[in-house]
Amino acid sequence: MMTADLHPAAVPVAITINGRAYELRVDPWVTLLDLLREQLGLTGSKKGCDHGQCGACTVLIDDKRINSCLVLAVTKHGSAVTTIEGVGAPGDLHPLQQAFVEHDAFQCGYCTPGQICSALGLIAEGQAKTRDEVRELMSGNLCRCGAYTNITDAIVDVMERAAAACGREDAA
């Protein structure tokens, strides 16, 4: 009996996602976003535009924020990916997630995973020092609900708290 390989073009990809190592076979045309959502069931990263224009799919790759809809999964062989599922957990929220709750920074929540991953990348980049810079450097993340003011409040709050904690450590 003949057996057919339904995915003859699939190539092996070793990738770490949220600290867990995966050895996968992936078709070369599959985006990282589709790999996460369709193949691995990690549906926290959202598909908005699928064209790199809304930021709903933002994840961290090797600690840098990126639109996962624009990245072919096979090109990230050997990389470490963090999705919103790896950021915090119910009852153990990341400070940014907690700040989003405290500042009422989400309404429908669709853009929120991308906003939080993007904000994590923004803070790690260390380029945004002012509220206006936060707004500018978060401008790739759209929110159809228009929660921008509260999203900015949440991010600035976390940045200020981190800066204050640094100041206290320096003074100690």
Ligand code: FES
């Ligand atoms: S879904 Fe990727 S930027 Fe919109």
Ligand code: FES
């Ligand atoms: S909270 Fe609804 S799209 Fe941003």
